[in-house]
Amino acid sequence: MTIAVINYDQGNLFSIINALKFFNFDFIVTNKKTEIQNCSQILIPGVGAYDKTIKSLERLNLLEVIKKEAYNKKKIVGICVGMQILSDSGNEGEWTEGLGLIKGQVERLPTTEGLKIPNINWQKLKYNDQTSTYNSEMVYFLHSYFMRTEDKNIVSYINYGELKVPAIVKYMNVWGIQFHPEKSGKIGLAILKEILEK
Amino acid sequence: MKSAPFRLIPRLEIKEDFVVKGYQYEGVEKIGPPHALALKYYEDSADEIIFIDTVASLYGRNTLVNVIQKVAREIFIPLTVGGGIKKISDITTLLSSGADKVAINTHAINNNQFLYDACREFGSQCIVLSVQAKKNEKENDYYALTDNARENPGIKVTDWILKAQDLGVGEILLSSVDRDGTRLGYDIELFEKIAKIANVPVIAHGGAGSINDINKICSSQFSDAISFSSIVHYKIATISDIKKKLRENNIYIR
Numbered sequence: 001m002t003i004a005v006i007n008y009d010q011g012n013l014f015s016i017i018n019a020l021k022f023f024n025f026d027f028i029v030t031n032k033k034t035e036i037q038n039c040s041q042i043l044i045p046g047v048g049a050y051d052k053t054i055k056s057l058e059r060l061n062l063l064e065v066i067k068k069e070a071y072n073k074k075k076i077v078g079i080c081v082g083m084q085i086l087s088d089s090g091n092e093g094e095w096t097e098g099l100g101l102i103k104g105q106v107e108r109l110p111t112t113e114g115l116k117i118p119n120i121n122w123q124k125l126k127y128n129d130q131t132s133t134y135n136s137e138m139v140y141f142l143h144s145y146f147m148r149t150e151d152k153n154i155v156s157y158i159n160y161g162e163l164k165v166p167a168i169v170k171y172m173n174v175w176g177i178q179f180h181p182e183k184s185g186k187i188g189l190a191i192l193k194e195i196l197e198k
Numbered sequence: 199m200k201s202a203p204f205r206l207i208p209r210l211e212i213k214e215d216f217v218v219k220g221y222q223y224e225g226v227e228k229i230g231p232p233h234a235l236a237l238k239y240y241e242d243s244a245d246e247i248i249f250i251d252t253v254a255s256l257y258g259r260n261t262l263v264n265v266i267q268k269v270a271r272e273i274f275i276p277l278t279v280g281g282g283i284k285k286i287s288d289i290t291t292l293l294s295s296g297a298d299k300v301a302i303n304t305h306a307i308n309n310n311q312f313l314y315d316a317c318r319e320f321g322s323q324c325i326v327l328s329v330q331a332k333k334n335e336k337e338n339d340y341y342a343l344t345d346n347a348r349e350n351p352g353i354k355v356t357d358w359i360l361k362a363q364d365l366g367v368g369e370i371l372l373s374s375v376d377r378d379g380t381r382l383g384y385d386i387e388l389f390e391k392i393a394k395i396a397n398v399p400v401i402a403h404g405g406a407g408s409i410n411d412i413n414k415i416c417s418s419q420f421s422d423a424i425s426f427s428s429i430v431h432y433k434i435a436t437i438s439d440i441k442k443k444l445r446e447n448n449i450y451i452r
Contacts, residue, residue, distance in 0.1 A: 014296045018271050048321060114201040116399050118323040118368050121202035122245055122452040138452045142323050183276050
């Protein structure tokens, strides 16, 4: 089982790589089509803007590869902006079409009493399945945009004022994590490990 | 009412491979090696850690790359690094060494365009404006100092923060120079003043000497996070002690 960590020359890969090393996961850091095809799952890390991230992947000719592997039932895990680009579109920077693997749109967080943007906070996860081990655990968020998607795609969320902001989304073999599991202490690491091992 | 928890952030000021602690940014005492201290605070439930190279501005370079690289292998919470950052490539180097955010003071004041460019290049969420606020008693107002509080370019803290927010900073690390290392408590007046104009998260720093000081600033709700050094460096209290007390007082924390 090898994880392809997509290197699109924008995200900070150091932290996510440290987290994978911490658990002795077998992984490669790559932007080569054949290497990605040969791996058993794909991890899209992310720091940066929606439009820039899509453009980087486009420039590296990776959009189609990722989509194709997702259709072939390979597990895809996106983190932060890597999660957001799994959606149909985003309006950060220029309006941009996403990978379209999870039905939804990425929008700016609404102005909300008592909360500032960017949302730089440890926040409490609420799982739709309340028996989840991680229900009510706190994890670290750092974002200004969020994915608006149907409830059935939402594994867990945070309350952001009146709004439910998705924390973990899933559609078939595609997973997205809005927060930074690699920066959320031991709980974050455990959540990441579980998703990668599922 | 805040709907997000206060973040508790130990701050490690580093000089030549050692964590040090000064008094109003002058004179320093050696505390210990950065890696061991950072690991200890991580295990003790720190929400983030700030590393500041205190002599970087003087020598024109940040020497924390090796420290961060080592620390980031074992510490999985957000790491902010500051001191002597003056080029886009300095930020790239730090971020690719394991830093999540960078704190910029001197070169943001001396070169506003650099701050703007940094926010555009890396995103606001990555760029922390570090402000060293010094009170002018006569004017009853605060000025933003540079070069580890050695220079006063004559810019009022309020004016500078308003401008920096327009330039795109995502967070403000606001330190009281007068209270630094004194253990006299946070300068509530300063943070109240800034709370009125800040539209990005503010981390309050300077003067925490007891759990009570921290309780006071948290209760005031004039900041979104707090940082501290002496209280943990000198083992006056652990982060868990502080959190326990805050929880008892119904302050929302992790």
